[in-house]
Amino acid sequence: MSAAATTIAHEVPPQAGPRAFLHRLRQGDEIAHLITLTFAALILLLTSMLVYELWRNSHLSRSAFGWAFFWTKVWDPNFDNFGAAPFIYGTLVTSAVALVLAVPLGLASAIFLSELAPRNISDVISFLIDLLAAVPSVIYGLLGIFIVVPLMRTTLGSLLINTVGNLPYVGALFRGPNYGVGFLTAGIVLAIMVVPFIISVSREVLLTVPREQREAAMALGATRWESTWQVVVPWARTGIMGSVFLALARALGETMAVTMVIGNAAAIKASLLAPGDTIASTIANQFTEATGDLYLSSLIELGLVLFLITFILNGLARILIVATERGGGRPA
Amino acid sequence: MSSPRIIWRKSLNFVMLTLTGVAAFAVVSVLFLILGYLIWNGGTSLSWNFFTQLPKPVGETGGGMANAIVGSLKLLFLAAVMGLPVGLLAGVYLAEFGGKTFSFIVRYTTDLLNGVPSIVIGIFAYSLVVLPVKHFSALAGGVALGIMVIPITVRSTEEFLRAVPGNMREAAMALGASKWKTIATVVLPAASGGILTGMLLALARVAGETAPLLFTAFGNRFWSHGWGQPIASLPVMIYTYAVAPYDDWHRQAWAAGLVLLALVLLSNLGARFILARSKAV
Numbered sequence: 001m002s003a004a005a006t007t008i009a010h011e012v013p014p015q016a017g018p019r020a021f022l023h024r025l026r027q028g029d030e031i032a033h034l035i036t037l038t039f040a041a042l043i044l045l046l047t048s049m050l051v052y053e054l055w056r057n058s059h060l061s062r063s064a065f066g067w068a069f070f071w072t073k074v075w076d077p078n079f080d081n082f083g084a085a086p087f088i089y090g091t092l093v094t095s096a097v098a099l100v101l102a103v104p105l106g107l108a109s110a111i112f113l114s115e116l117a118p119r120n121i122s123d124v125i126s127f128l129i130d131l132l133a134a135v136p137s138v139i140y141g142l143l144g145i146f147i148v149v150p151l152m153r154t155t156l157g158s159l160l161i162n163t164v165g166n167l168p169y170v171g172a173l174f175r176g177p178n179y180g181v182g183f184l185t186a187g188i189v190l191a192i193m194v195v196p197f198i199i200s201v202s203r204e205v206l207l208t209v210p211r212e213q214r215e216a217a218m219a220l221g222a223t224r225w226e227s228t229w230q231v232v233v234p235w236a237r238t239g240i241m242g243s244v245f246l247a248l249a250r251a252l253g254e255t256m257a258v259t260m261v262i263g264n265a266a267a268i269k270a271s272l273l274a275p276g277d278t279i280a281s282t283i284a285n286q287f288t289e290a291t292g293d294l295y296l297s298s299l300i301e302l303g304l305v306l307f308l309i310t311f312i313l314n315g316l317a318r319i320l321i322v323a324t325e326r327g328g329g330r331p332a
Numbered sequence: 333m334s335s336p337r338i339i340w341r342k343s344l345n346f347v348m349l350t351l352t353g354v355a356a357f358a359v360v361s362v363l364f365l366i367l368g369y370l371i372w373n374g375g376t377s378l379s380w381n382f383f384t385q386l387p388k389p390v391g392e393t394g395g396g397m398a399n400a401i402v403g404s405l406k407l408l409f410l411a412a413v414m415g416l417p418v419g420l421l422a423g424v425y426l427a428e429f430g431g432k433t434f435s436f437i438v439r440y441t442t443d444l445l446n447g448v449p450s451i452v453i454g455i456f457a458y459s460l461v462v463l464p465v466k467h468f469s470a471l472a473g474g475v476a477l478g479i480m481v482i483p484i485t486v487r488s489t490e491e492f493l494r495a496v497p498g499n500m501r502e503a504a505m506a507l508g509a510s511k512w513k514t515i516a517t518v519v520l521p522a523a524s525g526g527i528l529t530g531m532l533l534a535l536a537r538v539a540g541e542t543a544p545l546l547f548t549a550f551g552n553r554f555w556s557h558g559w560g561q562p563i564a565s566l567p568v569m570i571y572t573y574a575v576a577p578y579d580d581w582h583r584q585a586w587a588a589g590l591v592l593l594a595l596v597l598l599s600n601l602g603a604r605f606i607l608a609r610s611k612a613v
Contacts, residue, residue, distance in 0.1 A: 032512035036425035039418050040438045043486065046479060047441045050448070053459045108355035116349060117356070125360060132363050134533075134600050135593060136540020138567045142574050142589050143366045146373075146582070192366070195359055223345035253449025255543035256571060280451045280543070287455075287547045303455040307448060314447050 051307070058301035060294050069301060075266035075282075077290075082298035084305055086266045090183065090276040091309075094258060095251040097187025097272065098194055103244055105191075106198030107233075113199070114206035115228050126203055133196040141260035144189040149261055152188075153180030157273055160184075176271040181263035184272040189257050194247035201246060205239030206232060245317040249310055255280040279306045367593075374590025377583040382591070387553050387569075393580045397588055399555050400564040403470070404539065404595075406556075407549060407565055410474025411481050411538055416531055419485025423527075426486065427493035428515050446483035453479055454544035462548060470556060470563040473549025477538040484537060488530025492523040525610020532603040536596050542567035566592045 065072065065082060072083020113122040157178035165174040209232045217227035233240070263275020264285055277285075279302050290296040381396045388395030422442075426435055457476035462468055496519050504514040520527070545551075549563045551572065556563035566588050573585035 028513070029511045032515070033425075033429045036421045036429055039421035040425040040430070040434075042418055043422055043438060043445065043482060044441050046482070047445050049460075050445075050452075050456045053456055054452070057455075057459050057463075105355050105359055108352040109359045112352035112356035116353065125356075129360070129363070131597055131600060132367075134536060134596055135367075136542070136567060136596060138540065138542040138570045138574075139370065139589050139593055142570055142585060143370060145574050147366060147369060192362065196363070199359070223341055225345040225348045226341065229348070249447055253447075253451070255449065255451040256567075260571070260575060280449060283451050283455070284543055284546055287458075288550070300455055300459075303452045307452050310447050310449060311444065314444060 054300060054304040054307060058297055058304050060297035061301040062297075064294060065298075069298075070305075073268060077286075077292070077295050080292060080294050082294070084279070084302055086268050087277050087279040087282050087302060088305065089268050090262065091252055091278040091280070091306075093183050093272070093276070094186040094190055094262070094278055095248060097184060098190035098251045099244065099248060101188065101191035102195045102198055102247060106195045106243075106247075107202055107240065109195075110199045110202035110206055111228060111233070114203045115224070115232065122203075126200060129196045129199050133200060137193065137254060138256040138260075140189055140193050141257035144185065144257055144261040148185055148188055149180040152182075152185050152273075153178065161273070172270050173272045176269070176273060178273045179263060179275055181261055182271075182273050182275045183262065183269075186258045186262040186276075186278070187272070189261055190251045190254060193254065193257060194250055197247050197250065198243045201243030202236070202240050205236040205243070208239075209235045242317065245313065249313055249317075252313065253280060253306065253310055255284050259284045279303075279309075370586070370589055370593065373583075373586040374588075374593075377587040378590060379587075382584070382587050386555070387584075390578070395584075397564070397566065397569055397584065397591075399552065400566045400569040400588070401591070403549070403552070403556060403564040404566045404592075406470055406559075406563060407473045407477055407545070408535055408539055410470065410559070411477035412531075412535060414474060414478030415481025415534070416485055419482045419531075419534070420489055420527065422482070423486045423489025423493065424515065424520075426490040428511075428519070442483045442486045445479070446487070449543075450480060450541050451543040451546075454546060454548055457544060457548045465560075467560075468548060468550035468562040470549055470559045470561065473545045473563060473565070474559070476544035476548045477541060480538045480541065480544065481534045484534035485531055488533070489523075489527050492526030492530065493519060495526065496522045525606055529603040529607040529610075532599055532606070536599040536603065539599070540567055540592060540596050542571050546571075566595075 061069065061082065069082070069084050070088065071085050072081075073085045074081050074083050075086060076082070113125060117125070157180065160174045161178060165171050213231050213235060214227050217231040218224075222230070258278050259281035262277060262281055264277055264281065265275040266277055266282070267274065269276065283299050283302055283306075287296075287299055290299055379396075381394060382398075383396060383401065384398050385394070385396035386399055387397060422438065426438060430438070453476050457472050457479065461472035461475050500518055500522060501514055504518040505511070509517070545565055545568050549565055549568070551568050552562045552564045570585050570588045570592065573581040573588065576582075
């Protein structure tokens, strides 16, 4: 019926009466459609402009260094020689440290909150943890400078050097001078920042696993842990993966907290206790001080690299989630 | 009766479940210890002067961050004016008008924009606003924050509009309302609580952003007049004061941290409160 009315209105635009009123209203629909469409398109425009501006303003640096930018280990503003390798290394290492610390802790806490804790206690704790996820990163940086850095310098650092530092292979990560600031400190602060994300998302996902799954596993004689680890967690693995990617994306792009505790040195060192720099912290530290055009352009190219890393990560996360969903059944 | 295998499985069960409990306890206590430390340090450093005075010159103790508090509010105002309408209308498009392919692209791009590190947004706003006029300004900072507000608002608006039952739309249209009238008078009011929550959360998130302001709004130790001058903001002040070598500045940084945290957490709580109330009605 409404389809018929539409055709009539379009064929003969009525001059007066209720029909004309309807017609004008329908025109209003078109206008509303167009306005909202414009704003949706504005998002596309903004994002493409973002990529374009990064590309255009990094032109000097791209033509001067080419692909070598990615593996040049020198960052020397005095001689206009710039390479991103130390910062890419720093970004990957700090994020890896953060995930190694945060994923097991976060997942274990999420399991506790969803499987063991009484529902109302679990809800209260999750509410508080959700609030923690909203704490601004500069505040984590503040806490990092005044709590984690002194802790590393006075006790934790030397403790690690004297114990793990003596082991073969792994030991190389914990040798050398201990300044308090460095990759490990940045990784710890990042871990504290991303743990709320992992707990919050993983718990939500674990809670959606049907009760029957747990009961079936228990009925087959599984212990509580076996039913959790072999049935519930595999069922929820897509969502858990999602939470890990969310955490990784946040860790890679995190600027302030890292800048405040990493020590700011453009160097690739085997030791996690050594000071370093990430892509984001370098931009934050040097952007306003960049004097030469090539210097500024290199910093903007660093921004482009960071953008591409997060872009690829987003794509990977999507592919992964689609693949797990298509992989047929949720059980492993 | 109990074979070694059973004993092993039972002890594994006990050990692992205990470990998850220990992990949860450790995480929660660490998180709250550090927040407690912030509240303690901030609370003892906070004074009335903090809210009413300008920063003192280097070397003099005392002074406050009145200009940074006002600056943060001004930047948030700009972000809200620029970001919220775009986010709202694009969200309406996705939920009510969108076709298939174009909507998919917009949604994907929105997620992408949401995932762009804030420092990169800062570079974008820098090249968009600062480079042409060759000086830092409140406007540039507002643009950076406004861009960050958009994706969060889009997704929450779309989500809450979709949650409005389809039969409400059908009822309005059956009464003769056109589509936009249905949206404006029935669907949007029904989802208003949720949409408002999303907007408040978006603003709360950018209120604490530091990285995109470093080289757009820059900072200012005095009052900033109008929108074209560099402007101070609480997050940037926390950063500069925390990395500086003066004890008095550290105390001020703690105080500013507490004020910022209170601002962010209160707006989060407020947003949840609005959502809970609108659900109850």
